[in-house]
Amino acid sequence: MSPQTRKERERAERHQRIIDTARELAETEGWEAVTVRKLAERIEYSQPVLYSHFAGKSAIVSAVALEGIIDLTTALRAARESAASPEDALGKVARAYLTFAADNSARYDAMFVQKTDLAFGPDAPQPLRDAFAEIQALFVPFADKSDLAARTEVAWSSMHGIATLDRSGRLVDDLREQRLAILVDEWLAAVQR
Structure with a gap:
């Protein structure tokens, strides 16, 4: 597998992890609890990483x-x-x-x-x-x-x-x-x- 393909796969997996974590957080605590900061903490990535995938909360929703x-x-x-x-x-x-x-x-x-x-x-x-x-x-x-x-x-x-x-x-x-x-x-x- 080429390094580019691996990076693309990892990016796609990280993207999906953000979506899944947002949904799970909303299911347990409500959408009010879903913030970029809380998502970053939960998936152990920095907020800029999340913003590289989504422009903000409404894009994640x-x-x-x-x-x-x-x-x-x-x-x-x-x-x-x-x-x-x-x-x-x-x-x-x-x-x-x-x-x-x-x-x-x-x-x-x-x-x-x-x-x-x-x-x-x-x-x-x-x-x-x-x-x-x-x-x-x-x-x-x-x-x-x-x-x-x-x-x-x-x-x-x-x-x-x-x-x-x-x-x-x-x-x-x-x-x-x-x-x-x-x-x-x-x-x-x-x-x-």
Whole structure:
């Protein structure tokens, strides 16, 4: 292996270690605890080394968010592809989304709550466009193309709202299944008018 290849591999490993450490710190202590200084101490590198990889905290949060988006997209795709019908896919994908949000709180916050450097919309990085496309695929069998994007945004917003309120303890635990059923029923009623 050439010295250049080894240096590139070591840099990539250090880059990933910063991302992993930030995510782990956020999972145990919250995103407020994630600072460049604390990360440098945890991974035993100087702050300038961290800054050689990331411009600051929002860039680190963005990297955690992108990894989370990729994992969320994988979960949504698996749920959609395992469905027996387009109607079944609505429930399976909504459940996968809400489960991901509940099981990955630090990553979910990085993706949709924390300040990041990520652009959303047409200029979004490919992983974000892929996640949106996965949710949009749910409505292709039902929706008119003219309102497909708006319907997808409303569905995403609905799932995000439920996920956020549930994770913060503002919804009744015993009503989770009922909420999910109502959400899917509302989606179906809206597209079958």
